[in-house]
Amino acid sequence: MLAVQKPVWRVAWQNSLVSGNFYCKSMSWSVGANVLVAISEQDDLAAGKVLHENKSGTVRIQLNDGSKITVGPDEVFENPNKTPKSRQRSRSPARKSTGSRGRSPGRGRPPKSEKSPARAASAGRKRSTSRGRKPATTPKTKEEKPEKASTAKKTAEKKKQEEPTGTPTMTLRVRRWNKDENIDSDTDETTKPKKKNKDDSTSKPQLEWGGTIGVVLMFAVFVGVTFGALLMIRSVAVPPKASSNVTEPQGSFNLRGLDWRKLVAQWPKWDWNAVGLLLGFWAFELLLALLPVGPIENALPGSTGPRQYRRNGFLAAVVTVSGILGLRRYGYALTKAQLLAYLPVWAATGTIVGFILAIYFCWKGYRVPVSQQNPAVASAGKIYTFFIGKQINPVIRTFHVKMFFFKLGLTSPVVLALLIYLNFEPTGYAQLVSLALPCIYLLDALLFEQTFLTSFGIQTEGFGFFFTSMIGIYPALAMVNPLYVITAKVEMQTWCVVFHCLVFTVGLLINRLSCNQKYRFRKNPMDPAVSHLETLPTARGKKLLVSGWWGLVRHPNYFGDILMQMSFGLNAGFGHALPWFLPATTILMFFQRVGQDHRHCQAKYGDAWSRYCEKVKQRVLPKIY
Template sequence: MGEKKMADKFKAPRTSELEFGGSLGALLLLFVMPGTVLYLLLTCDTDDASVLRLPGPLPPLESLWSPYAVTLLLGWVSLQALLYALPMGKVTEGTTLRDNTRLQYRINAFHAMLVSSVLVGVSLLLKLPLSYVYDHFLQLAVSAGLIALALSIFLYIKSLGAPETALAPGGNSGNPLYDFFIGHELNPRIGGFDLKYFCELRPGLIGWCLVNLCFLMAELELRGSVSLAMSLVFGFQTLYVMDALWHEEAILTTMDIVHDGFGFMLAFGDLCWVPFTYSLQGYFLVTHPQELGTAAALAIILLNAVGYIIFRGSNSQKNTFRRNPADPRVAGLETIPTATGKRLLVSGWWGLVRHPNYLGDLIMALAWSLPCGLSHILPYFYVIYFSALLIHREARDEHQCMKKYGLAWQEYCRRVPYRIFPYIY
């Protein structure tokens, strides 16, 4: 009897608060997310690249689908899976789960990036046509979407046989459509291979860098040189990805890992949305070149540096405090005690706004778009979308923190009234 009560205690509760408009919203997003990727890429491929004008009828099926594109993507994912499984890098433990266990994770994404870079360098020496990615970008995007859909179906079927202790607190509504979209199982694994953790940083994020390099090579082939605008976009975004991979361990405490299940939302986001919409600036610049003066370039570099300093400084401060509050780098910061025994930072970066990392992220996002000029809104899709995403995520964070910390969180919000933008929001 006691064992049954203990098992019930560890079960994931039914999800009562449905996000994204519930099952109807999930159904719409199943079509809106792929449709947005398709619309953006088709629009970017037109002469005027106007988001206010429909790009015309859908291209014929053969221009959307290619078995070779699917094979190429599966090869890329398989390479990253092999690198993830190799015994390089350290092994660390994630946060404590509902059943008081902690999963182990291999931290080697930066190693995978280095090995991938060497392989790409060899392909350049062999003069392999990397511009193929630009020439068949639409086919690759459609293929990535189909792979993400197939993975999502597999994940949901697998989750039906998972123990209740393994289900996601946000994806256990009992509605199959909603749980399929949000993700029913929290940390789906095949043996020791963590599917969500693998997809979160590796094939899509490292692929984003590779895609940008392919755009750079396409511009080089088309014009005989690489533009300053393209160089800035490539450099900024590569720095961002390398930073994420270098600080890979920090992802283990994010909402994606500790709260959200692994379903269509994250699978499509990781494998299709990230590499095929975050790289939109580079895709735009190949066929819509922009002249960028030295003064403007220096101003954009400065803006990106400010964003990066805020982003990295706040994240490092938070991660250092979580690991060891007595660390000399954070020991002098003011905190608020909570009923859970944890303390909330209320000074340093986290005394400026409640989410300084989001502020830095958005400043960098603007810097990535500015090299594309001011005549088109399309290259600014990322910063517009990311603003909406982070404002929504901030609301989700606040809701979870209110439930977890109660009065302490209310005091923190009183002490730090601005959410993301100082004196604005």
């Protein structure tokens, strides 16, 4: 959808090199050197000192405000306002006082204009005039020559004469977004960073989900609902244990009469076989992702992460499903009781592994250049940064870590849906549709996974505990809806099931067509399929789509996704709130992301985004919102 342009400070730097306003870059830096650091998120330069230079080429710098950052070699420049020590010509105190060339005070010679006492007392030698020389009527006194200025002083004086009065010694042409006047303005900024006002609330990015307390409570709710739902379904689905005297009553979905202590006591024992199966599944998916199979997608201009990505998520899902069916044919299969006992263990294992991975990537995020860090947590606390993520797209060599977790979170529910179908043997249209619709939804995302490379979730949101824990929480939570429909034996009339499928199909078409249209425009604006669409230019050189699907509402893909989530809940009926939890929270997250995306685009595109909002007034729901 958008074209690429170089960062503003880099364009300004290259232009100033031509005009001669800057000193040239140096290939290496000495400890304590005064430098300027380019902060790409703020389009500004910050002054600091070099602490050390790493072997990888990055430079560790301490800014004037006391903070320490690690940046790349192309983001560090010499500070011309402070001359390095290597360029200063030192003089001894004797030379400064007497003007002599380094001699001690005892050996200093008197100035040529003065005579020694003995020479001053003598009359001097008389010169004869027989050679045609006229006698001097008045003795000529020798003029005193001014002291020669050093080359550095001459250069400084010449620069002061050339520069107009009242201008700084070095200026930087910066393209900035003026929030007060709501226009794009060119302003001359000095390289000395401005002191931020403590009362200025706009200097700090807005924290999402209510800050630290909000993200912790939201994660606790997701974990509590997931494990509570799994235990409740297990108590209802597993047949009661019978003995000679006592028969345990079967569980119920009634929340009012539910004994939570007894439900927690039914937590299955920790089974290392279940842990081994889950780890083996992850290893198998990692191997499929690393295989040189599938087309290679080049990263679009301006995107973060690796420059190339291999697209094979749908193929990996097909291979995995085929492998499970092959193992079942040879007698390697899980029973219904084992599956219900393994589900909480799998969810807990995924959460623990996600916690460990989140700690590692958060620690690693503090050691990468500022350009690779998440600006949304720049001024946030440690706990909030841990949940949201210090990095946006961490990379291990050329491996796209975030996209692998994304594919793993989509493939796992498909595998669970297959195991549920094989063990529970659902009957009735509502039960079959409750398994089929989520699988179609997930397989469609895997089939067109390249469109997610430029999505808001991949390119803007951080890679923290929220993201890593989803490998354990989301697959189990996604199967709560079909498990409830099957265990509660929900039955619906045929026309209701057909209506649910129709709502899902409309949402799927809107979501897929709008995402494909945006991806084609971002990849190649001259593509015949999107070249006829109306666009709006921005100050950054990129363009915004204002026709097609993106001319109807600002987020047509969210509208299609909301319709699909509604179909999931409608298929389960209104008899219980449990199957509505994931669809309802997903819809709320979409509306929250709409506001987050609006603030991000407003700061990024400025007046162009305001004009786009005036032209396309509805955000998600046509004629409503």
